[in-house]
Amino acid sequence: MPESSVPDALRQGSTQPWTERLPLPPAEKMTPEQRAAAQALIDSPRKGVFGPFLPLMQSPKLLDRVAKVGEYLRFESVLDARVRELCTCATARHVGNQFEWHMHAPLAIKAGVDAGAIDALRQGARPSSGLKDDEALALDFTQELLNTNGVSDLTYGRAVKQFGEQGVVELASLVGYFAMVNWVMNVARTPAQASSGEAMRPFPL
Template identity: 55%
Template structure:
């Protein structure tokens, strides 16, 4: 049975209310530290304050440090774009986060992940017909998200595909995006405006 919420997408934060808890403050209402942090984000590779950086602006020092970590993982990482975007999509699906899902699902497809794989994730199924490194990524992220660690076999597959440095990077990527998804879920930060990617619905019972 489909609920009214599922028809529109699961509310970010999973509550009955969809009101954003921590919207971006007016610039005049920002502290000096908030304005400086906001300017740093806008002058960096992101060019705007959006997604997790809206609630993170409540703590400018944390926003700056987290932002630098995200930059390192997204813009200076060694994992192929296709693998990175697929991993982010798995995290977004597992956390039920609309912003990261609607942002990164089209980026994953653009990077070379099959649209059918993204559709399977959205439906709550493990994708099939993946390449070897994509299957390794999905297994690693699922296991890490659900068990908070990985088996020797999964670790060996990951180091075979990505090496020890790549495995550390993949683990950090999962942790980073889980963190920002949780922050947005708590803050009820909405998904990106005008997205053509359907919102996530609840996992099948």
């Protein structure tokens, strides 16, 4: 997309001038592998090709593997949906990705996360109230992992007690997965969906 057609709230990345770098290839120019990858996404729980899968279409085999990891973490993980969606939002906020923020903030609220806590994250603050104990712990784990590239024994011990070893592995993997797809979109400048609400603040980070 050209710079003039995309509002600031929908842009990824902060360099100027801003243009989308890796949009979805036109159908007539897709390779058979790309067409198959697109159809697989349409047939999956995602029901379409959007977000990180637009730039990932340049590597159909990678797209397929990334999609399968994401399907497990989003739809089959042992973690509660509240925890998954909250930590997805925290990751999107950390790396400044509008697409995942706008997609997952409403899903977090729908799953039961306090709307005020989500808005605090949007503004760049640590929610001071509204989070359930497991949500607060998962957010501590996520932010510590993002900020230090690991977690302390104290945080790890609390997380294992709350979520179990499988849950801790899946939580760390969830954070890593969304950091990865957020970075792909930031590099590709994949715009957020046009129906998005309020942008994260400040933006760009």
